[in-house]
Amino acid sequence: MSKICCLKLFICYVFLNLIFVDTDAFDIPEGFEKSNHTNNWAVLVDTSRFWFNYRHVANVLSIYRSVKRLGIxxxxxxxxxSDDMACNPxxxxxxxxxxxxxxxxxxYGDDVEVDYRGxxxxxxxxxxxxxxxxxxxxxxxxxxLTDEGSNILIYLTGHGGDGFLKFQDSEEITSQELADALEQMWQKRRYNEIFFIIDTCQAxxxxxxxxxxxxxxxxxSLVGEDSLSHHVDSAIGVYIIDRYTYYVLEFLENxxxxxxxTMSEFLSVCPKHACISTVGVRQDLFKRDPRKVPITDFFGSVRPIIITTDPIDIIEIPKRNKNTENKTTNVVQKRMYLPQFPVHLIPSS
Structure with missing residues (x-):
């Protein structure tokens, strides 16, 4: 047998071993677990009305505060x-x-921007x-305005039951309708990954x-379980936050x-002895291992950085010449409008 034939057999042997190698024996490099998303979005929804549902508004505004603090x-x-508890009589x-x-x-803060209200x-x-x-x-x-590079956090809170979530005690969305809406998003390339959170009964x-x-x-909570409130504020007179969201926020504050x-740590923030209900998790549709997914992939924001080795010239802005005329002229000039464009910064042709 010639040396060329032996070499071909050896190459085939190595190739077959690479194909049928036991991948579990190797650690997947961390880089393979990183997301390729380019932007982050959050959809935060409180679906209930009336004063006694104060806690649901507190739930959604607390998540809102957390994602803003982390960069979205x-x-x-x-x-x-659905209801403005801050202005409730x-x-x-x-x-x-x-x-x-x-x-x-x-x-509620000083800079809350509500996009859909009432x-x-x-x-x-x-x-x-x-x-x-x-x-x-x-x-x-x-x-x-998401695209195929968007990671989206969807958070829902309110009242629900087995297979439905109520909107304002007048209508409801079913689990099938919600699933079909997410499928439309996928077909229209409106997301890269979605992290879906729901805090309601039989969630x-x-x-x-x-x-x-x-x-x-x-x-x-799982099917057949209620999602319970955490505590009452006696000054306000109602429950002010739900148990699950309370422990989520306690985690997010750190x-x-x-x-x-990681996302795996987030998924275990509320054990049953704390929540009194069983937190459900579904990850069969998710390709990555939650243990290797940073929580900031959904609760943070992509911060693009441009690295350059080229020098950057900072043009010195010339100072305006001080007016040396009499005081009367100075008073007149103070009342004049400044030019719309800084003419002194425009290079002369």
């Missing part, structure tokens, strides 16, 4: 709130919403938002029908933009 800008957050502290009895943090929070508007089927005159702030029933890829889902915490 308001322009990429869709906030839907029963609120003993107008223009405030608290998520704990110590009242340390006013989650009766705008409906099943139709929610589905249109997800699928992009909004009327042409819809302003940018009410559009989910896990809402993700059972999902069939689209790249979705990681968690719920505050997360920073450069955190190494």
């Amino acid at each position: 800008p308001d322009s990429q957050i869709i906030l839907m709130i 029963r609120n003993p502290r107008p223009a405030t919403i608290f998520n704990n009895a110590h009242e340390q943090i006013n989650v 009766y705008e929070v409906s099943v139709e508007n929610f589905v249109r938002l997800l699928t992009g089927r909004v009327p042409p005159d819809t302003p940018r702030s009410k559009r989910l 896990s029933s809402m993700y059972e029908k999902f069939y689209s890829p790249n979705i990681l889902a968690t719920a505050s 997360v920073h933009p450069n955190s190494h915490k």
Whole structure:
């Protein structure tokens, strides 16, 4: 047998071993687990009305505060709130919403941007938002302008049951309708990955029908279980936060933009002895291992950085010449409008 034939046999042997090698014997490089998303969005929805549902507004505003703190800008957050508890006549502290009895943090804050409020929070508007089927005159702030590079956090809170979530006690979205809306998003290339969170009774029933890829889902309770409130603020007179969201926020308060915490840690933040309900998780549609997915892939924001070795010239702006004329002239000049464009910065041709 010639040397060339022996070499060919050896190459074939090596090739076959590479194909049938036991991949479990090797650690997958960390780089393979990194997301290839290019932007982050959040859709945060409170679906209930009336003063006694104060806790649901506190839930959604607390998540809103967390994602903003971790880097997702308001322009990429869709906030839907059915009722304005801050301005409710029963609120003993107008223009405030608290998520704990110590009242340390006013989650309503000074810069809350509500995109859908009151009766705008409906099943139709929610589905249109997800699928992009909004009327042409819809302003940018009410559009989910995602693409195939978008990681989306979807958080829902309110009242629900086995296979449905109520909107304002007048209508409901079913688990099948929600699953079909997410499939439309996938077919229209409106997301890269989705992290779906729902805090309501029998919450896990809402993700059972999902069939689209790249979705990681968690719920505050399993089918047949109630999702319970955490504590009452006696000054306000109602429950002010749900148990699951309370422990989620306790976890998120210790997360920073450069955190190494993983999605696996997030999925176990509320054990049954704390939540009293069983937290559900569905990860069969999600390609990556949650133990190797940083939490900032969904709760943070991509921060593009441009690295350059080229020098950057900073042009020194010339100072305006001081006027040496009399005081009367100075008074007249103070009342004159400044030029619309800084003419002294425009290079002369």
